[in-house]
Amino acid sequence: MQLRQFTTGIAALAAIASVLSANSAQAFSFKVTDGVANPWTGATNQGAYSEFSTLAGTTTVDFNSGQVPTTGFAKYSFSNGNSNSSVRSDMWAPVGAEGEKNTSNYLEVFQGNNVIINLAKSLNYFGINWGAAHTGNTYSFYNGNTLVKSFTTKDIDQAGGFATYSALHPGSNEDGAQRQQNGSYYQGNGYVHFYADSAADIFNKIVISQAGGGGFETDNHSFHEGTGKFDFDTESVPEPGLVMGLVGVGGFFLRQRRRVKSA
Ligand SMILES: [Ca+2]
Ligand SMILES: [Ca+2]
Structure with missing residues (x-):
């Protein structure tokens, strides 16, 4: 988003841009897509998967076992036990690439019980099936203990919104929801790709948190190892x-x- 702001920038933004770059060389981007059906089985009832799932160096966690992984490449933990945030299966699961109902297990996070993902290696890409979006859904990317960048639902709205506003997820008038023709607000769903624009932006820890009411529903997390820029447009898939x-x-x-x- 920073790049787009700069290239379409008006004069007033130039001053802001120079302040930002003086403050930090970092640029960290995201894109929203529909995602794809399960790339290994073709299943369409398990939410949307990353278009990069099959790219070499990518690991995907689908939660279908009913648990978060606590060993291996991506180790998940809960900041406050898993008393309310948990892996579950219900109507709020993120929908599939063409809006299909997701009947599989997914990860639900509530305020006060963050999910922390510690990675065995540095990453330059993290993709997530983000569903039933609420205000206050927050991703924070760290390199060690240094915060690289945070994103919230509002960032997605400001960049043009989610891929799908699903009738399966009725909501209220807030960040992440849009009014449809029948007068109801439907919550946002889509596959959201976060990636490093340079070696300064790589990360090895992700915190998923919720500020305020509502839950934060995600599925099919994909992690791509890398120590430099992730080129979204030219990575071959x-x-x-x-x-x-x-x-x-x-x-x-x-x-x-x-x-x-x-x-
Ligand atoms: Ca799943
Ligand atoms: Ca939600």
Whole structure:
């Protein structure tokens, strides 16, 4: 968003921009898409998955086991036990890429009980199926104990909104909800991609929190390892079948990737 503001900028913004850049070299971006059906099974009732799920170096957590992972690449913990925030399955699950009802388990976070995700390696990308959006849904990205960037529902609204406003998630007039023709407010859903624009923006810890009432519902978290810029537009995303076919010829795969990236 900062980039877009700068490039479409009016003179008044130039001063703000220079203050920001003096304060921090960081630029951290996000994009909202529909996401895709489960890229491994084709299932459409498990929420939306990242278009980058099958990119080499990406790990995806779908919560379908009913638990958060507490070992491995992404270790999840609750700041206050898991007395109210938890993995569950109910009507508030984030909807699928074409608005389908999600009948799988997902992660629910309430105020006062944050979810902390500690990563085994540095990341340059985190994607999430964000659903039933409420005011006060908050993501904070850290490198060690240093906050890289926070985002809230309002940031999505200001950038043009969510991909889908679902009748499955009736809500009230607030950040993340939009009035539809029948007079009801529907809450936002979509696949939201957060990514580093430079090596200064990589991160290894994510905190998911809720400020105020309502819950924060997410599913299908995807983590991409990286120590530099994540190029959203030119990262190649091979078809799942292609990845399977190239398992034994990683060198070829890497060469293809480099070629695409430098094109
Ligand atoms: Ca799920
Ligand atoms: Ca919610």
